[in-house]
Amino acid sequence: MTTSSEDVLLQVPQVRYKKGDGTLFLMDQRLIWMVENRDTVAVSHSYADIKSQKISPEGKVKVQLQVVLHNGVSSTFHFTNRNGLQAQLADRDKVKEMLQTLLPKFKRKVDRELEEKNKLLSSNPALLQLYKDLVMTEVVTSEEFWVQHASQYTQKQKQQPQDIGVSGAFLADIKPQTDGCNGLKYNITPDIIECIFKTYPAVKKKYVENVPTKLSESQFWTKFFQSHYFHRDRKYAESKDLFTECGKIDDQEMKRDIQTGVDDPLVNITEFEDKTLDEGYGVANEKTNVTSGTVSQAMIKRFNQHSIMVLKATKKQENSEAEAKNVPKQNGNVSEEKPDDGHVAKKQRIQSKITYEDLDSPSASSSGGPSLSLSKVERYLHGPMPDSNVEQLNPNEASSVLRGVLQETRQWQSRHPSTSLVTPAAAVGALGELSPGGALMRGFQEQSLAQLVPADIENEVRNLYLALCELLSHFWKCFPPSTPTMEQKAVKMHEALHRYHTAKLKPFEDKLIRELSPLSHHLTKHLNQLLNAAYQKFSNWQKIKNR
């Protein structure tokens, strides 16, 4: 609170606040205003609390600055420098600029996280419900909630946006549209912009230099498309354009590439020819003179350049990653290994061009992987059978049993006619048992009970289940505990479950007993069972641990 431990960055006397004269001080962590001639601080706002500042418009007589906090409170300071309007304006502008530099430093972190959390909660009703049940009733602390229970939601946000490749035709796909009066309209999306930056790093540099300070974004792109850099003619030497440098840089790169050439021993670029018929068909080998400067040559050059740059755009990342990995391992052995690799690779490539695996004889490798070794196959085919209950009949007994059965079946011929079946009483009894509510149809009674439950109670029960499920999943994940942290977590979750029991479940049960007495026991029986199973597991584990 005292000003001695903080640095005063700016002190502005003659500032009125709420009809009192005083001095405004800007410290390094906060902003304070003290009443004239007194030592106590009347108003203190730390920069982290300040959301924004406002200044009164230019023409006004009263020169004011308003500071708006996150929680909506605002404080207005009136600059009343006796030297006149100009001095007041100067004072206010000084304060304003200082605040402008200071506020961003404090603003960012706290603000953004809270906003993200609020957004998550409002967009996921399930998460909101969990939050209400667990955090507001203090079953789980707020930090634990965000770390454990909401982790899958927060991670979704942090997922890196995917990298996309550069397709060869991305510039051609822009497809300019004519807008009637001799102009062209180009639609570019962020994807296309990213592709342009990846392929033409020189353009990216220009963008970073010029936008937003010198040119606006749309102006930059307009210039880009207008420049000869983009268009075919490419006679850029004359015109002074933002992009002439880019053209020169590209040319230099091309020259360098041509000099390094292609590494591959099987490819010989200088011998590439443009013939349709192969050797031996009677066409002599003609070397055309290279005529430079024609439009077609320029176009071919541009196509080649574009293709080279597109390919390079994808290779750049790979190389930087590969280098980062290789550097710690290899020291001086790189150059020795290379020629050997070159030889082996060449042989492999030639080999792959002359063999076709379709034409090879079908190999025995189609035996399809590792084989299964089973010790007693019958065990898989029958259920578990008790061994010793099989009675062994000797043949005499068997034949006597057979004779008995045959005699019985002969007697079936002289059965009662099929009109008299079961006694009526027995029939009615069976019907009764099979209708809903009878001895054999146990479930229906409770189904009708379920319809008696009002919808809001059902919703509450559902929310209870949801919260309990979340807690239980974290609880059961800790078993079997392999590390000390897991053991601690198990203990913590156990306590959380107890807290949940007392904070949410018991009040709900009490409420039910008061309102709907017949159902109260039924609805929460299962929830209690779930909790008891968890408690049981925990106590078993404790017992084993303490042994």
Place this chain on the structure above:
Amino acid sequence: MVDEEEQKEYRWETGYEKTWEAIKEDDDGFLEASVADIIQRAKRKRQAQKQGNSKLGMMRHLYVILDCSDSMSSQDLKPTRLLCTVKIMENFIEEFFDQNPISQMGIIIMHNKRAEKISDLAGNARKHIKAINNLKQTSLIGEPSLQNSLEMALRALKLLPSHASREILVVMGSLTTCDPGDINTTILNLKSEGVRCSVIGLAAEVHVCRRLANETGGLYNVILDDCHFKDLLYQQVDPPPAALTLESNLIKMGFPHQMSVEGTEEPLTMCMCHVDSTDEGSKLNTGGYYCPQCYSKYCELPVECRACGLTLVSAPHLARSYHHLFPAANYDEITYENQTVICFACQKNFSETDKQVYRCPNCTKIFCINCDIFVHDILHTCPGCATNLSTFQIAHNTTQ
């Protein structure tokens, strides 16, 4: 008289062009027979190669990657490639979960140079079918990115335990792929993680797909028409041979039962599978399966318990996977020489049109061709062997 007129004129002079003469027909006048023939022959070849006694990856975790780029709006498969694919995929998903009840599937689409996961790994067929049906409304733009989608699938598959078999199936309609980096590194990663990638091409063979399938040990085929597409897709329903990185572990599973205590009424409970779904929340009812470890209730099996993480299955689910390990023996094809009058399975009389009949090597009963296909594709048990106790057991002993 008509013939003389035709002979005098040149083809370009005639008013009518006899285009129908250019198409070849088979004996019965059907054009599709040639493609169906190919399918049939491939099926028989596969059937012959199937033998029992090999280790299979039965707990399968399959990611299906569908191409949703520009090329899928082409109309060579009616009505468009995408709609045809969606239709066939629905049937495939049901068949997959039918034959592999303890497996899980996830779906990713390739769209506008990015990959998007539309369905997470789960064992519930209905959810996936709903997600696939929603695909009919997506706009097909841009190029597919094979690398992005393979990376996305790999990230999820890496986290699985080692006893699970990891697979990816790509349905690729485009001939190009636009990737942010080198796809060869992705292929190497997949190989080292033991992920088996198969590709079904809808247009033509692409070298990258061929490499991907060969390196990871999967299958690559290009379709001829929609029947062939269906057949190739159904080839993926059978469990593949186990990868070398597959470890054999004991897996803990729960076998839930209905909870009923004698004398008291069953309590009203809510299920955990629908507790957080917005459109159909759980209802209070009495039936359901209770997890033996934590007592949470679920509406249907197989499922992974949300509270304690235990895999809950019922015994028939496991038994359904048996026929992959102990398949019915392949029947020998022999010429019909009046060995029997009727087919043992369907009791139909053999006539002169049946030139080939099929005999089971174990029980030596004779079957007709339809019963052969039925037994091996759908029934998975030979009726002759099953009705004869002694041969049933012998069959499985001799396969060892």
